[in-house]
Amino acid sequence: MIKNDLREAGFSAETRNPKQSKINIIWAIITMFMIIMTILFMYMLTYIIPMKNDTNIFVVIIDGIMESFSAIGYLIFLVLSVLLYLILKFIITTLFCYGKNNVKLKILEKKGIPICSCKEALKVWQTILVYCIPSVLIYILILLLCFVDSDYFVGFTMLLLFFAFYTSFDLTLVAYMLYIKFKEGIDYISIDYHIYEYTLFRKSYVRANKKAKKLLEKGVKL
Numbered sequence: 001m002i003k004n005d006l007r008e009a010g011f012s013a014e015t016r017n018p019k020q021s022k023i024n025i026i027w028a029i030i031t032m033f034m035i036i037m038t039i040l041f042m043y044m045l046t047y048i049i050p051m052k053n054d055t056n057i058f059v060v061i062i063d064g065i066m067e068s069f070s071a072i073g074y075l076i077f078l079v080l081s082v083l084l085y086l087i088l089k090f091i092i093t094t095l096f097c098y099g100k101n102n103v104k105l106k107i108l109e110k111k112g113i114p115i116c117s118c119k120e121a122l123k124v125w126q127t128i129l130v131y132c133i134p135s136v137l138i139y140i141l142i143l144l145l146c147f148v149d150s151d152y153f154v155g156f157t158m159l160l161l162f163f164a165f166y167t168s169f170d171l172t173l174v175a176y177m178l179y180i181k182f183k184e185g186i187d188y189i190s191i192d193y194h195i196y197e198y199t200l201f202r203k204s205y206v207r208a209n210k211k212a213k214k215l216l217e218k219g220v221k222l
Contacts, residue, residue: 001121002098003190003199011187011201023172023195030175031168038164042146042157074155077145081138081163082114088134089116096126108194113169121190121201124181131170138163169194 007013086105093103093116102119122130142163146156173195180186180200188201 001188002102003119003121003201006121006188006201011203013199013201015192015197015199017197018176018195020196023176026176027169027172030172031165034164034168034171035161038161042160045147046153074159077142077156078159078162081142081159082166084141085134085138085163085167086114086116088137089130092130092133093118093122096122096130111194113194115194118191121188121199123188124177124186127177127189127191128174131174135167135170139167 003013090103090105094100097103097118097120099120104117106115106117107113108115116130118130139160142156142160146153146160173191176195177189180189184200185202186200187203190199190201192198
């Protein structure tokens with residue numbers, strides 16, 4: 001939703017800048033949790049899912065890339081994973097926006113982290129989908145690659161851990177938004193500078209209760 005449209009419709013707007021130290025602590029906790037859970041998850045799966053070395057198109061492609069580039073091959077997969085992650089976020093965000101030019105891929109200033117920036121305000125559930133769906137899809141993709149060829153299990157597991165670290169930055173935003181949603185009951189949220197600056201939109205009390213206001217003016221006891 002266009003932010004000016006929300007203001008004209010009577011929504012109150014409040015821009016906030018939470019303390020970076022507080023956000024960094026939450027980020028660190030979520031990152032450690034994701035890494036630990038990923039390691040435990042991979043450890044359990046090695047006993048449940050047998051790793052295959054059968055000759056198939058996926059194994060041939062992976063073997064070809066790894067044998068040609070060695071460690072650079074993993075870097076290529078990592079870059080492609082992050083790029084695909086950003087593209088998915090861009091597509092999903094665009095679906096929820098009114099102005100298609102209000103969504104851009106860029107580098108977060110001062111942080112150097114590639115992000116998908118949106119100038120509009122979205123509902124909380126929309127923002128959660130924007131950040132969670134790409135994370136789950138790419139996580140599953142890398143997870144499957146871990147078990148395609150046992151020769152590269154460790155390498156792809158390391159990629160999975162790095163991706164868990166990368167997405168934890170976005171999942172920190174999701175967790176913080178959910179906290180604000182349940183605590184304050186916001187209607188829309190605009191992510192202005194990722195989690196470090198955002199604008200909350202709420203329905204105006206007066207505009208949302210016109211009927212009650214008219215009854216009070218007539219002297220009717222509510």
